[in-house]
């Protein structure tokens with residue numbers, strides 16, 4: 001592979017290319033970090049990174065990223081939505097891709113969209129949250145063959161932040177969030193910003209969205225527009241054929 005580690009102290013921007021991502025991982029490795037899992041019994045300590053992927057856009061991009069990580073001996077956690085209009089986990093090829101990701105040594109988790117059940121940021125009861133989340137964990141578990149326990153909330157409302165739930169492992173619970181560093185690649189913001197302006201935290205959770213990283217840099221607006229058109233085309237085609 002051609003990608004050398006990046007000089008994190010000099011980093012002012014990152015191109016959202018798979019090669020740049022690989023170089024970023026190599027620099028974490030060179031800095032001595034190891035990669036761990038979302039395990040409440042074994043919270044991250046100094047020198048550990050919790051690498052989390054929210055799959056909002058593309059299972060194919062997730063698999064490509066998972067393969068790269070495997071080559072580097074990096075383990076991470078892939079979080080999938082049951083409610084995304086851009087992919088359907090019940091399609092056999094998607095279920096196969098997810099099983100492949102587990103075979104590569106990564107963990108599978110649920111990406112949960114509160115807006116599927118509740119309006120905007122209205123806070124539901126803890127029982128109601130637990131019931132809906134465990135329902136979805138059960139379905140995801142049947143699809144991937146083993147029930148996941150970790151849950152990441154999609155576009156998290158404030159009431160899920162820094163909170164632990166008894167029934168499942170919240171990736172925004174204090175041991176994984178407020179007690180360590182937290183960084184995210186959301187909206188391709190590293191295109192013109194240093195991901196680590198204050199240096200590397202002792203331990204941190206890193207959220208990377210696989211759908212934003214391609215073989216060559218593609219602006220997020222272009223990625224989203226293409227998926228929007230494709231999804232609209234599928235919906236229109238379905239209704240058109242009904243006559």
Ligand SMILES: [Zn+2]
Nearest residue numbers: 054056154155
């Ligand atoms: Zn999301």
